[in-house]
Amino acid sequence: MIFPNVLTIFTYISIPVLIFGEEVCYRNKLDNCDTKKMPAFRYLFYDVNPSEGFNLRRDVYMRMAVLAHKLKHSNDPILNSFLLVLPPWSHLMHWGYSEDPEQIPWSTFFDISSLQKFAPVIELHEYFSYLKNNKYTKSILDKVYILQHYEDMFESGNFVDKWSVEKCQKPPKLRFFHYTNITSNNVQCLSFHGPATKLSEVLKQDKSRTIMLEHAEVALHDMFGSQIYWQARRSMRFNFELRAIANEFRQLYLNSSDKDDNTYLAKDWKDDKPKRNAIGGPYLAVHLRRRDFLRGRPDDVPDLKRVAEQITEKLEELELSKVFVATDAPQKEYDELNSLLLPKYEIYKYTASKTVEKKYSAGGVAIVDQIICSYARYFIGTSESTFSFRIQEEREILGFPTKVTFNVLCKDKKKCKKPSLWKIVY
Ligand SMILES: Nc1nc2c(ncn2[C@@H]2O[C@H](COP(=O)(O)OP(=O)(O)O)[C@@H](O)[C@H]2O)c(=O)[nH]1
Ligand SMILES: [Mg+2]
Structure with a gap:
């Protein structure tokens, strides 16, 4: 606390x-x-x-x-x-x-x-x-x-x-x-x-x-x-230490760095310019919102089997082997998702040390998750989650093409809602 x-x-x-x-x-x-x-x-x-x-x-x-x-x-x-x-x-x-x-x-x-x-x-x-x-x-x-x-x-x-x-x-x-x-x-x-x-x-x-x-x-x-x-959105830069924790995780587990990923930001947000040339780290990131969303939005939230299918499909298409999952799901559900993926795919989740958790609370852990999702080559969020919206904005600031950002998990393949595209133009 x-x-x-x-x-x-x-x-x-x-x-x-x-x-x-x-x-x-x-x-x-x-x-x-x-x-x-x-x-x-x-x-x-x-x-x-x-x-x-x-x-x-x-x-x-x-x-x-x-x-x-x-x-x-x-x-x-x-x-x-x-x-x-x-x-x-x-x-x-x-x-x-x-x-x-x-x-x-x-x-x-x-x-x-x-x-x-x-x-x-x-x-x-x-x-x-x-x-x-x-x-x-x-x-x-x-x-x-x-x-x-x-x-x-x-x-x-x-x-x-x-x-x-x-x-x-x-x-x-x-x-x-x-x-x-x-x-x-x-x-x-x-x-x-x-x-x-x-x-x-x-x-x-x-x-x-x-x-x-x-x-x-x-x-x-x-x-x-x-x-x-x-301008208001860009000015909301995260605490530097949280950024450093996320960057270390990217480097250590996901082979991701700003140099290779072309995700440099100006030191001062006022010097940021809109761009579309970010590549992102060699991993897929998924924001999987569960808990109250399962009850509150049963028509939007897919079951874990369907989530695993969508992850597999995308990894194959992008020729990637790593997926980073940010989620509020209990460990049991995360383990279940892991067991539904083929062993050739590596699944990662950020777990904070006791010290980080004590210093930054659940909010800091959520921010580290958001940052790691922001730097991925491809992002899939959860429909209507403001947690996913903020990641999409961060990716707009980092300069990703919109098609690798505005994607959501689908409950049903046939009637999958496309998320709104809130593009950066300034
Ligand atoms: N660490 C972590 N926490 C999450 C994640 N998704 C949801 N949460 C937690 O659940 C809260 C979600 O509430 P909110 O920010 O209102 O987003 P929304 O309800 O998805 O629109 C966050 O503040 C986090 O505390 C996640 O992927 N990682
Ligand atoms: Mg909420």
């Missing part, structure tokens, strides 16, 4: 919500704060529906990052002073968390300086250390907007971009990020339809310094696949 020190301190301080005193900085009531120590920034916090997984959260980050990027470049001082506070990774359904909050910072998974070259982001613990330096132990956010869909939108088919403060459809939450010391006395529900950048209209009429957007997934992409979309 990963606890930045400052966070542990705050985790265990339990406080009633309504406290007036020196310890609390009501940031919209400046008489309560030491104004000389106040930075000129406004802070934009956000969070996502708790049941959403890692890879949809990454997608929501891109929408918020595009908003923060546009705010920063606005000429309006009310808008261009916002910092986007990254919500720690806590209690992700698939990560087998214990009862303790985890609050994993973004730097565990991503290179923060790469993110900051696109959007003005800070970690939540940095915001905390600012409070701590000023002897505040709790933060009462000036305003919280809980985003919700318009109730009648789907029935009426009226999808006009709009927003309005309305009655809450569900009882509002008053604790945020699994902390007991972040709350607010000013929570409103915001019915919203439109792209994330439309939220700037909300932020413009609200002069609060600290604003939280709950259920940020309600806001959509400005333009999926646009130039700014790909």
Whole structure:
């Protein structure tokens, strides 16, 4: 488990919500704060529906990052002073968390300086250390907007971009990020339809310094696949150590290196250019999503026999002998798949050491799996999995021809759905 020190301190301080005193900085009531120590920034916090997984959260980050990027470049001082506070990774359904909050910072998974070259982001613990330096132990956010869909939108088919403060459809939450010391006395529900950048209209009429957007997934992409979309996406470079772990695995087991595979990236993502000349390592990669997908999408997920057939077919066609399998399947299912492949084929799976698992959690292991899949000569994903979508994007950035990326496992050969092609053009 990963606890930045400052966070542990705050985790265990339990406080009633309504406290007036020196310890609390009501940031919209400046008489309560030491104004000389106040930075000129406004802070934009956000969070996502708790049941959403890692890879949809990454997608929501891109929408918020595009908003923060546009705010920063606005000429309006009310808008261009916002910092986007990254919500720690806590209690992700698939990560087998214990009862303790985890609050994993973004730097565990991503290179923060790469993110900051696109959007003005800070970690939540940095915001905390600012409070701590000023002897505040709790933060009462000036305003919280809980985003919700318009109730009648789907029935009426009226999808006009709009927003309005309305009655809450569900009882509002008053604790945020699994902390007991972040709350607010000013929570409103915001019915919203439109792209994330439309939220700037909300932020413009609200002069609060600290604003939280709950259920940020309600806001959509400005333009999926646009130039700014790909800038945001490129800026999400993984933590260097995770990249090094994946590269070592490629080298050691899959005979794969950037030099041979033609998969070099520029040191700074801003220098990346669209290309289509990546070759990839001499292996097939498959993302085999099981567990909840077996129950939730029974029409899309093939049985293991059918998976083995598709792997064999592709290995023969590509004249390859190695397949790398990234999967959330229990070991038993992986072993079964292995037994269904002819012995002349070598099957590989990344298993993290105890040290790596402890340091990076299930999220880091998933990222190493994603990276290894990204460098393969040919990739087959699982239909509708956001885990597979993020691999496809990574392969677009690395410069693979689209036909070796946009493929999915089929339940039934005759009516196999082709995945959407989200090509990089910028
Ligand atoms: N290590 C590893 N974890 C996986 C794999 N596929 C799924 N998972 C886990 O299951 C979660 C899947 O959730 P999510 O990111 O929401 O993707 P989606 O549900 O497939 O759209 C990931 O965050 C991982 O924790 C895989 O191939 N390797
Ligand atoms: Mg999911």
